[in-house]
Amino acid sequence: MRRIIPFAPALYILFLMLPIYWLLNMSFKTTNEILGGFSLWPNEFTLDNYRTIFTDPTWYMGYVNSLIYVSINTTISVAAALPAAYAFSRYRFLGDKHLFFWLLTNRMAPPAVFALPFFQLYSAVELFDTHIAVALAHALFNIPLAVWILEGFMSGVPKELDETAYVDGYSFPRFFFRIFMPTIKAGIGVAAFFCFMFSWVELLLAKTLTAVEAKPIAATMTKTASSAGYELGLLAAAGCLTIIPGAFVIYFVRNYIAKGFALGRV
Amino acid sequence: MTLELKNVVKRVGAETHIHETSLRLAETGFNVLLGATGAGKTTLIKLMAGLEQPTSGQILFNGEDVTGMSPQRRNVSLVHQFFINYPNMTVFENIASPLRVARVSAAEIRRRVGETADLLKLTPMLGRRPSELSGGQQQRTALARAIVKDSGLVLLDEPLANLDYKLREELRDQLPQLFADRGAVVVYATSEPSEALLLGGHTATMSKGRITQFGETPVAYRQPRNLETAEVFSDPPINAAPVAKRDGRIHLDEGVDWSATGAIAGAPDGDYTVGVRPHFVTPHGGEGAVRLKGRVLVTELSGSESVAHFDMGGRTWVAQSHGVHPYQVGAGHDFFIDTSGCLYFGADGALVAA
Numbered sequence: 024m025r026r027i028i029p030f031a032p033a034l035y036i037l038f039l040m041l042p043i044y045w046l047l048n049m050s051f052k053t054t055n056e057i058l059g060g061f062s063l064w065p066n067e068f069t070l071d072n073y074r075t076i077f078t079d080p081t082w083y084m085g086y087v088n089s090l091i092y093v094s095i096n097t098t099i100s101v102a103a104a105l106p107a108a109y110a111f112s113r114y115r116f117l118g119d120k121h122l123f124f125w126l127l128t129n130r131m132a133p134p135a136v137f138a139l140p141f142f143q144l145y146s147a148v149e150l151f152d153t154h155i156a157v158a159l160a161h162a163l164f165n166i167p168l169a170v171w172i173l174e175g176f177m178s179g180v181p182k183e184l185d186e187t188a189y190v191d192g193y194s195f196p197r198f199f200f201r202i203f204m205p206t207i208k209a210g211i212g213v214a215a216f217f218c219f220m221f222s223w224v225e226l227l228l229a230k231t232l233t234a235v236e237a238k239p240i241a242a243t244m245t246k247t248a249s250s251a252g253y254e255l256g257l258l259a260a261a262g263c264l265t266i267i268p269g270a271f272v273i274y275f276v277r278n279y280i281a282k283g284f285a286l287g288r289v
Numbered sequence: 290m291t292l293e294l295k296n297v298v299k300r301v302g303a304e305t306h307i308h309e310t311s312l313r314l315a316e317t318g319f320n321v322l323l324g325a326t327g328a329g330k331t332t333l334i335k336l337m338a339g340l341e342q343p344t345s346g347q348i349l350f351n352g353e354d355v356t357g358m359s360p361q362r363r364n365v366s367l368v369h370q371f372f373i374n375y376p377n378m379t380v381f382e383n384i385a386s387p388l389r390v391a392r393v394s395a396a397e398i399r400r401r402v403g404e405t406a407d408l409l410k411l412t413p414m415l416g417r418r419p420s421e422l423s424g425g426q427q428q429r430t431a432l433a434r435a436i437v438k439d440s441g442l443v444l445l446d447e448p449l450a451n452l453d454y455k456l457r458e459e460l461r462d463q464l465p466q467l468f469a470d471r472g473a474v475v476v477y478a479t480s481e482p483s484e485a486l487l488l489g490g491h492t493a494t495m496s497k498g499r500i501t502q503f504g505e506t507p508v509a510y511r512q513p514r515n516l517e518t519a520e521v522f523s524d525p526p527i528n529a530a531p532v533a534k535r536d537g538r539i540h541l542d543e544g545v546d547w548s549a550t551g552a553i554a555g556a557p558d559g560d561y562t563v564g565v566r567p568h569f570v571t572p573h574g575g576e577g578a579v580r581l582k583g584r585v586l587v588t589e590l591s592g593s594e595s596v597a598h599f600d601m602g603g604r605t606w607v608a609q610s611h612g613v614h615p616y617q618v619g620a621g622h623d624f625f626i627d628t629s630g631c632l633y634f635g636a637d638g639a640l641v642a643a
Contacts, residue, residue, distance in 0.1 A: 181371055181373065183369045183371055183373045184373055184375075186335075186338070186340050186360075186367065186369075187367060187369065187373045187431075188375070189340065189359070189360045189361055190338055190340070190360045190361075190365055190366060190367040191366070191386055191387040191390060191434065191438070192361050192387055192390035192391055193361070193386075193390055194361060197390070202375050202377065202378075205376075205377035206375070206376050206377055208377075
């Protein structure tokens with residue numbers, strides 16, 4: 024038993040990395056090789072899959088569309104959540120606790136519940152198949168989340184800081200932008216990260232609310248059954264590229280997230 | 290410069306935080322607000338700063354009505370008990386911030402911040418962030434920000450409460466000099482009677498949202514207008530016990546009585562409350578001291594003083610004496626009241642004789 028224990032984490036990491044390795048492995052194979060048999064590494068190493076994605080607009084526009092609506096969503100969510108979280112953390116008003124809880128319950132419903140009303144509504148107001156449509160739909164569950172995260176960080180800042188600034192002569196907007204936001208920048212980073220992630224991985228709403236113009240990458244990936252059969256190599260390459268933005272963002276906010284955990288809000 | 294509160298009342302919901310208060314503070318010396326936690330010191334300070342508005346009443350600054358004016362437009366600075374600085378700014382920018390907001394020229398800012406930092410020994414820290422400073426330095430930064438503004442009203446809300454003992458003493462000695470000759474009304478809230486005595490000036494004792502007395506600090510200490518003031522202005526807490534005056538003698542308990550001399554001699558016979566500060570109750574009897582037979586409950590020793598809590602006739606008394614006195618907890622012990630230090634209060638709590 025004692026001999027096995029040191030290998031346990033290694034084994035865990037191995038199993039953790041295996042699907043990702045397999046995806047990477049497939050992305051460098053041709054579809055024929057993938058379907059042809061089992062191999063631990065590509066025998067006929069090819070970059071064709073990636074070449075296709077970066078040259079064919081139907082592929083790379085998927086990434087562009089996704090990034091556009093994710094960015095819009097993150098901006099809207101954090102911008103809307105900042106004043107809301109400030110109100111929740113600084114003021115007592117009628118029904119504040121109920122409202123706060125109700126906001127959170129929005130996260131509890133599966134997105135599928137909202138797919139139909141959104142689809143109908145956006146079609147009616149001609150927002151269907153636009154980036155803003157997806158961004159707004161995702162705001163439904165991202166704003167509550169951002170409010171909740173930011174409220175935790177803001178409540179960690181003593182109210183006396185606000186008072187000191189007012190006495191020093193700061194107007195509210197100046198205090199908020201010059202002092203308060205820099206003070207909770209870790210919280211803003213964490214909130215933005217989670218908005219980004221949830222919007223990036225959400226497929227159902229994004230797929231339902233778009234057709235061509237704003238089609239997300241995940242939707243593109245589900246439509247790879249062409250007349251030539253399944254293009255598995257291409258699909259694997261697209262999958263690999265989908266992981267990158269998330270990994271990139273995590274790298275930049277990793278310290279902030281640790282802080283968020285320490286504050287008990289993430 | 291003067292700050293005047295006229296019939297100020299602060300209610301929040303059904304609760305009254307500040308009962309009708311009128312107060313006139315001048316720039317001569319510190320104005321100490323003395324009271325236990327929850328007495329309303331911070332609320333009163335917020336009212337003075339304009340961070341909260343009185344439910345009724347007026348606040349006048351130099352005769353001008355500033356009630357309802359926002360803190361930004363009032364000429365005021367504030368230091369909190371917690372070390373509040375702007376965490377995203379360097380110490381220099383922290384101190385400079387009220388000047389920047391007031392659009393003072395860059396050269397002038399450099400000069401004034403430099404001067405103030407010098408005064409508070411912060412010059413080597415100017416480039417650092419508040420989180421890289423010790424508690425004492427952080428609070429000095431907050432004080433520097435209050436000083437550099439040159440405001441007419443400086444509010445210090447228990448600024449030394451969170452500092453360790455040594456730093457507290459050091460800063461406390463420095464504070465009166467820092468604010469002398471600045472022409473500002475300085476209000477200093479504290480819960481420690483010794484701090485009020487050390488800072489001098491005027492003291493307003495506060496209890497349960499009321500100012501029980503306001504006057505020169507030594508006067509408020511020696512001649513508390515009522516029992517409440519004496520209770521607030523005593524640490525360790527003042528001993529209070531019912532006594533009866535009959536035939537020119539004060540009776541405290543069976544066989545514990547003394548002759549009524551001094552101001553109390555002229556008072557009519559009847560029931561009173563005697564207030565005896567702990568340092569008038571000692572384990573060593575002097576001339577004319579009244580003996581109390583007590584049982585020691587708790588003892589506290591500091592380097593130069595001994596404090597004993599003892600039970601006598603079902604009432605807890607506190608004795609404070611110089612030097613280290615060996616008490617045995619649970620054992621009987623004789624204590625002596627120096628009756629010259631007795632304060633007598635009437636049934637309504639008002640001082641009858643000091």
